Amino acid sequence: MSAASAKDPSLVTMVHWTAEEKQLITSLWGKVNVEECGGEALARLLIVYPWTQRFFSAFGNLSSPTAIIGNPKVRAHGKKVLTSFGDAVKNLDNIKATYAKLSELHCDKLHVDPENFSLLGNILIIVLATHFPKEFTPACQAAWQKLVSAVAHALALGYH
Amino acid sequence: MLTEDEKHLIEHVWEKVLEHQEDFGAEALERMFCVYPSTKTYFPHFDLHHDSEQIRHHGKKVVGALGDAVRHLDNLSATLSELSNLHAYNLRVDPVNFKLLSHCFQVVLGVHLGREYTPQVHVAYDKFLAAVSAVLAEKYR
Numbered sequence: 001m002s003a004a005s006a007k008d009p010s011l012v013t014m015v016h017w018t019a020e021e022k023q024l025i026t027s028l029w030g031k032v033n034v035e036e037c038g039g040e041a042l043a044r045l046l047i048v049y050p051w052t053q054r055f056f057s058a059f060g061n062l063s064s065p066t067a068i069i070g071n072p073k074v075r076a077h078g079k080k081v082l083t084s085f086g087d088a089v090k091n092l093d094n095i096k097a098t099y100a101k102l103s104e105l106h107c108d109k110l111h112v113d114p115e116n117f118s119l120l121g122n123i124l125i126i127v128l129a130t131h132f133p134k135e136f137t138p139a140c141q142a143a144w145q146k147l148v149s150a151v152a153h154a155l156a157l158g159y160h
Numbered sequence: 161m162l163t164e165d166e167k168h169l170i171e172h173v174w175e176k177v178l179e180h181q182e183d184f185g186a187e188a189l190e191r192m193f194c195v196y197p198s199t200k201t202y203f204p205h206f207d208l209h210h211d212s213e214q215i216r217h218h219g220k221k222v223v224g225a226l227g228d229a230v231r232h233l234d235n236l237s238a239t240l241s242e243l244s245n246l247h248a249y250n251l252r253v254d255p256v257n258f259k260l261l262s263h264c265f266q267v268v269l270g271v272h273l274g275r276e277y278t279p280q281v282h283v284a285y286d287k288f289l290a291a292v293s294a295v296l297a298e299k300y301r
Contacts, residue, residue: 044282047280047283048279065279068279069279122263125263126267126277130270130273131274136271138191141191141267142194
């Protein structure tokens with residue numbers, strides 16, 4: 001981090017994307033079935049890190065991996081979450097503004113520890129890997145890791 | 161703690177890894193160096209180009225050690241004792257990096273196993289790799 005960016009907070013929060021990174025992100029996104037991948041990502045979060053179920057007591061049966069995978073509320077909410085990710089993909093140069101309201105919501109109303117955003121981000125990476133073995137090269141993974149990290153960071157920015 | 165079902169899943173899936181030990185190991189390392197460039201600081205003496213002999217050799221070593229762990233899931237501490245010493249007194253890799261390599265290894269499993277990398281397999285491996293990482297850092301202080 002340079003001295004200039006250390007002074008200006010908005011520069012610190014800006015992510016710089018190379019043309020290659022943007023291409024890797026948008027071209028893979030074009031192939032993603034948002035309902036399927038979103039539902040699967042959320043289900044895996046609840047299965048692999050069961051303590052994340054604390055936010056979903058209204059979702060009904062989360063008693064086993066099978067119950068979670070088959071739970072329609074999980075699928076619907078997963079779709080909602082991943083659809084929102086699409087906003088980041090469409091606004092790579094302004095992720096911070098894109099998530100300003102959602103950041104406030106997750107802090108003030110939902111009371112979600114930002115650590116969970118990183119957990120979900122890494123789960124999404126693994127879901128993409130299983131669905132796109134040919135496309136998910138190391139360079140593609142690196143671009144997407146940068147994206148999930150930027151989204152997690154933007155969601156945490158409004159916390160106070 | 162790993163359940164009996166999880167242990168069986170880990171062993172069963174490992175059969176597939178055995179067929180590609182060197183490839184999986186090399187790919188996990190390559191992904192880690194690409195996604196987390198800070199990890200390269202532990203390998204200034206390595207040729208880190210794609211498919212380098214050193215990366216393949218090291219990847220094979222890493223996956224070999226994981227295989228030992230898979231064969232002794234009830235006794236990780238004793239099985240990995242030498243490696244534990246090595247990492248504590250010699251290599252002194254910051255333990256945060258074990259998470260990074262574990263994640264990349266899981267991405268490799270995901271890419272190559274596809275649908276077979278079910279959520280149940282995923283959580284079993286996540287727990288297994290976390291347990292291995294904990295043992296490697298056991299003697300740090």
